[in-house]
Amino acid sequence: xxxxxxSVFRFLLYVPxxxxxxETTLTWPRVKLTNVKSLATLKPVGFNYxxxxxxxxxxxxxxxxxxxxxxxMDIVAYSIICQHLxxxxxxxxxxxxxxxxxxxxxxxxxxxxxxxxGEYDFGRRAKVIxxxxxxxxxxxxxxxxxxxxxxxxxxxxxPTIFGHxxxxxxxxxxxxxxxxxxxxxxxxxxxxxxxx
Amino acid sequence: MRLSEEGIRGLxxxxxxxxxxxxxxxxxxxxLLLGQSEFGVFLAIELVAFSMLLYLYTRVSYLHVKxxxxxxxxxxxxxxxxxxxLVR
Amino acid sequence: xxIKFRRIIDWFDSRFGMTETILRPxxxxxxxxxxxxxxxxxxxxxxxxxxxxxxLLYYVPTVxxxxxxxxxxxxxxxxGRLIETIHLYSAYAMVLLAFAHLMRGYFAxxxxxxxxxxxxxxxxxxxxxxxxxxxxxxxxxxxxxxxxTDVTIGMLGFLPSELANVLxxxxxxxxxDAAELSRFxxxxxVVLPAIFTILLAAKMYMFEIHGASEPSxxxxxxxxxxxxxxxxxxYFTMLSCVFLFILLVGSVLFPLALPAQFTxxxxxxxxxxxxxxxxxxxxxxxxxxxxxxxxVLPLVGITAFFLVLLLLPFIDKSKKRNPAHRPVYVTLGxxxxxxxIVLGVWGYFTPGQVIPNTQALVIMVGIPLVISxxxxxxxxxxxTFQPAGSRSGSIFRFVSTPFKAPLLTGLFVLLLTxxxxxxxFAVNLMASPWSNIPLLVSSVLITALLLYLMSRIVKKLAAExxxxxxxxEA
Numbered sequence: 001x002x003x004x005x006x007s008v009f010r011f012l013l014y015v016p017x018x019x020x021x022x023e024t025t026l027t028w029p030r031v032k033l034t035n036v037k038s039l040a041t042l043k044p045v046g047f048n049y050x051x052x053x054x055x056x057x058x059x060x061x062x063x064x065x066x067x068x069x070x071x072x073m074d075i076v077a078y079s080i081i082c083q084h085l086x087x088x089x090x091x092x093x094x095x096x097x098x099x100x101x102x103x104x105x106x107x108x109x110x111x112x113x114x115x116x117x118g119e120y121d122f123g124r125r126a127k128v129i130x131x132x133x134x135x136x137x138x139x140x141x142x143x144x145x146x147x148x149x150x151x152x153x154x155x156x157x158x159p160t161i162f163g164h165x166x167x168x169x170x171x172x173x174x175x176x177x178x179x180x181x182x183x184x185x186x187x188x189x190x191x192x193x194x195x196x
Numbered sequence: 197m198r199l200s201e202e203g204i205r206g207l208x209x210x211x212x213x214x215x216x217x218x219x220x221x222x223x224x225x226x227x228l229l230l231g232q233s234e235f236g237v238f239l240a241i242e243l244v245a246f247s248m249l250l251y252l253y254t255r256v257s258y259l260h261v262k263x264x265x266x267x268x269x270x271x272x273x274x275x276x277x278x279x280x281x282l283v284r
Numbered sequence: 285x286x287i288k289f290r291r292i293i294d295w296f297d298s299r300f301g302m303t304e305t306i307l308r309p310x311x312x313x314x315x316x317x318x319x320x321x322x323x324x325x326x327x328x329x330x331x332x333x334x335x336x337x338x339x340l341l342y343y344v345p346t347v348x349x350x351x352x353x354x355x356x357x358x359x360x361x362x363x364g365r366l367i368e369t370i371h372l373y374s375a376y377a378m379v380l381l382a383f384a385h386l387m388r389g390y391f392a393x394x395x396x397x398x399x400x401x402x403x404x405x406x407x408x409x410x411x412x413x414x415x416x417x418x419x420x421x422x423x424x425x426x427x428x429x430x431x432x433t434d435v436t437i438g439m440l441g442f443l444p445s446e447l448a449n450v451l452x453x454x455x456x457x458x459x460x461d462a463a464e465l466s467r468f469x470x471x472x473x474v475v476l477p478a479i480f481t482i483l484l485a486a487k488m489y490m491f492e493i494h495g496a497s498e499p500s501x502x503x504x505x506x507x508x509x510x511x512x513x514x515x516x517x518x519y520f521t522m523l524s525c526v527f528l529f530i531l532l533v534g535s536v537l538f539p540l541a542l543p544a545q546f547t548x549x550x551x552x553x554x555x556x557x558x559x560x561x562x563x564x565x566x567x568x569x570x571x572x573x574x575x576x577x578x579x580v581l582p583l584v585g586i587t588a589f590f591l592v593l594l595l596l597p598f599i600d601k602s603k604k605r606n607p608a609h610r611p612v613y614v615t616l617g618x619x620x621x622x623x624x625i626v627l628g629v630w631g632y633f634t635p636g637q638v639i640p641n642t643q644a645l646v647i648m649v650g651i652p653l654v655i656s657x658x659x660x661x662x663x664x665x666x667x668t669f670q671p672a673g674s675r676s677g678s679i680f681r682f683v684s685t686p687f688k689a690p691l692l693t694g695l696f697v698l699l700l701t702x703x704x705x706x707x708x709f710a711v712n713l714m715a716s717p718w719s720n721i722p723l724l725v726s727s728v729l730i731t732a733l734l735l736y737l738m739s740r741i742v743k744k745l746a747a748e749x750x751x752x753x754x755x756x757e758a
Contacts, residue, residue, distance in 0.1 A: 086437075087431065088431070114553065233536045237533070251522060272529075276533070
C-alpha cells in the first residue's frame, strides 16, 4: 500500500521532458526578432525567448549601452521577469513616471517593476539601481547582421531567468540547462504570441 | 387583530402566494441577456416573500407572530419592487 | 393542511428513517444564528456548485481561451453575468462565513471533548475553502488575477529549495502557464470539491452523533426540545432565504466587471495584490524586517500558527468553556481577529510598499498590547456573566462603572494618553536599539511605571464600585 502511494506521488511529480525526445544536447534557439529599420527609439518590442512563456523586451535606447548591438550599439534586450519575486518589469524611458508610481521619475532608461519598485538600468546590463532585487535581469544575447539590418536572439546571459533553477546561477552550462526547462522552446512562429 | 388568528393568517398567506405567482410570471418573460439585474431583483422578491410565508406559519406554533418582522419583510418587498423598476 | 403534510412526511420517514436521525428534535438554544453559520456555508457551497457547473458549460481552461470564454459568459450567455457575479460573491461569503464560524467556535470553546475531531475536520475544510479561493481566482486569466497568483506561487520560492520545488510542482505544474492553468482548473473543479464533500460528510456525521454544542455560558435547568419539522427546518430555510436574498441583491447592485486580459506588458503596469482574504498574510510579508531571504520566517510562522489552530483541541487542555473564565484564551482570540482585520485593511491601502519596521512594530506589538490591557481591565472589574438567554445587562452595568468615579477615570485617561509618548519612543527605538540605549531604557521604565499606576487605579475602581453580581455566580 505504501508502494502504491509512493508511485502515485511519482505520477504527480512526473516531468515530461520539454522536447519529448531523448536527451539531445540542448542549444539556444535562434530566432529573428526584427529589423533595425523598423525599430523606433525608446519603443520597446515584447517577445518570447527562449521559451514561449518567458517574455522579454527589446528596445533601442538612443544612447550607447554596455552590451548594445546595432549600428549605434544601443539595442538591448532583457527578460522582464523581475528577479525579486517574479512580477513583470515595464520599460521606462529617462525622465518618465511609471503608471503605478506617478510621483517617481526615472533618472535613466530602465526597467521598473511595479510590485516593489525594483529598478534595472537598461544601459548597464540591467544592473539593479533601486528597490529590493538582488541580481540583474538576464540579458538576451543579440546578434546584429550588418548586411541586412536584422536582429536575432541567440541565447541568454547569466543569471538564470527567475523561477528557473536556483536563484543567481551563473555557470553558463547550468544557465543553458535551467533556462530551457519548464516550457516549449520558441520557434519563429511563437516568438510574438500571447499579446506580449 | 392578531395575525395568529387562522382567518387572517390564511388571507395574508394567499396575498403572498399571489404576489409570488405574479412575480414568477414576470420572471419567465424577462430577457435573460439584457434584464439580468431585473431578474436578480425579482428572484430576491420571491425569496423574501417565501420566507415571510414560512415565518407566518412557523411562529404560530412556537411563538406569536411578531408584527415587526413581518412589517420588515413588507418593507423589503417595497424596496425591492422600487429597485426592480429602477434597474429596468 | 397539517395532516396532509404529516402523511407525506410519514411516507418518506418509513423509508428513510430520517426523523430518528438527522431530523430529530433539537435544543431550544440552537434556534440562534450562530449555530447555523456552518449550515449557511453548505448553502453557499451548493450555490457555488450550481453556478460553477453552469459556467463550466462555457469556460475553456486553456491559456488562449480562458479570458475570452469568461468574457463570453458575461456578455453573451443569458444570465451569464448574474451567474458569474453570484459565484464571486458567494465565494466571498464562504470565506467570511468560514471566518465567522471559526471565531464563534473558538470563543465558545467548542473543541473540547467530545468534539475535538470535528474541530480538526472543520479546520481542514477551512484550508480547502482558502484553496478554492486561490485556484478559482486564476481561472479568468485577467491581469490582476494572474499577477496575483504569480506572486503567491513565487512566495514558495523562499522555502528550502527542495520543498519549494515539490510544492510548486504539485500546485503549478512543470512551469508553463498552460500546465498551471490546467492544474488549478483540475484542483478547483474536481479535487477540492471532492475533498470538501468528504470532509463535510465526516463533519455532518459527527454532528449527528454529538448534536449542537451547549452554550458556553451554561444552560438553564430546563432545555426545551424543538421539533425538527416544522420549526428547525423552517428556521433554517428562512436563514437560507435571507442569505440568498443578500447574495442576489448584492450581485444585482454590484455586478462583476472583468479586468483586462493578462499580458506581461499589461501586468508590468500595476501593482499586483492577492485577494482580500490573503491580504493580512501578504502584509506581514511586506515588513522590511522580512525582506529577501528572511521572508521564510513569516511563512514558517504563519504555517506554525495554522498548525496550532488546527491542533487546538490537543493544545488547549483546560475543561473550562465559559469565556468569562478564560481570559488568556479570549484575549488571544480577540488579538487575532483585530490583527487580521487591521492588517488586511492596511494592506489594501499600501500596495507593493515595503513597510518600515517601526510601523510594523506598532501594529504587531501595539495592538495586542492595547487589547490585552482592555481585556485585563474587563476581567478584573467584572463579577459575573449572565447565562445564555437572560438580558439583564451586566455588561451595561460594567460599562457605566467608570462614569461613577469621574476623577479616577479622568486620571486613568490622562495616564493612558501620556503613556503613549514613552511608548512611542520605545517602539521607535526598537528598530535600532543600540542607537540610544539610555533613552530606550528610560522610556521602557516610564511606560512600565505608568502602566503600574493605571493598574492601581483600576483596582481601586473595581473595589469601590463593584459591578453588581447576578443571582448565580457562573
